[in-house]
Amino acid sequence: MSYRLRFSIFIVSALLAMGVLHGQEQPHRKRDYTGPRCIAGFCFDDDHRISEREFVRRYGKPAKAKGVYCYRVPDQKLFARFDALDEEPNEIVEVFVSNKPNCLRTFSETVPPKLKFKKFSTQEGISLGDSYSKVLATYGTPTLYSRTGYGLRLAGT
Numbered sequence: 001m002s003y004r005l006r007f008s009i010f011i012v013s014a015l016l017a018m019g020v021l022h023g024q025e026q027p028h029r030k031r032d033y034t035g036p037r038c039i040a041g042f043c044f045d046d047d048h049r050i051s052e053r054e055f056v057r058r059y060g061k062p063a064k065a066k067g068v069y070c071y072r073v074p075d076q077k078l079f080a081r082f083d084a085l086d087e088e089p090n091e092i093v094e095v096f097v098s099n100k101p102n103c104l105r106t107f108s109e110t111v112p113p114k115l116k117f118k119k120f121s122t123q124e125g126i127s128l129g130d131s132y133s134k135v136l137a138t139y140g141t142p143t144l145y146s147r148t149g150y151g152l153r154l155a156g157t
Helices: 003-017 052-059 132-139
Strands: 068-073 078-084 092-098 144-148 151-155
Touching (some): 052 078
């Protein structure tokens, strides 16, 4: 799965967790990826990824964390989960933001970060709680629909 697709899945999953997106299954259409590429200063392209080591140095390492880092972000009233790549180079490759705890205790305890995170919004200004119509106006119609344990996920390809 590409980093862009993972990131797109993250933002739409986060919006779903807030009850923002209520979509129906639609036919798959292939087109260029138009979804978000960055959130809160974390970007997921070849030039901007952050190493797991640097991430842990900045934000701290919750107990039990092994490639999955879970934080409470009380000033933004949300939870953030960061996943690192299991192979070299060990980089943060996925972020999932929610208004509810989004990490299993077997992966990592949820703790406040050592350093405050920037506001969890995309460069285009999309944040948790934004309307479905705002997301569509910003990124266009999703090109991938799938049902998961979290509900409906919509993503670009």
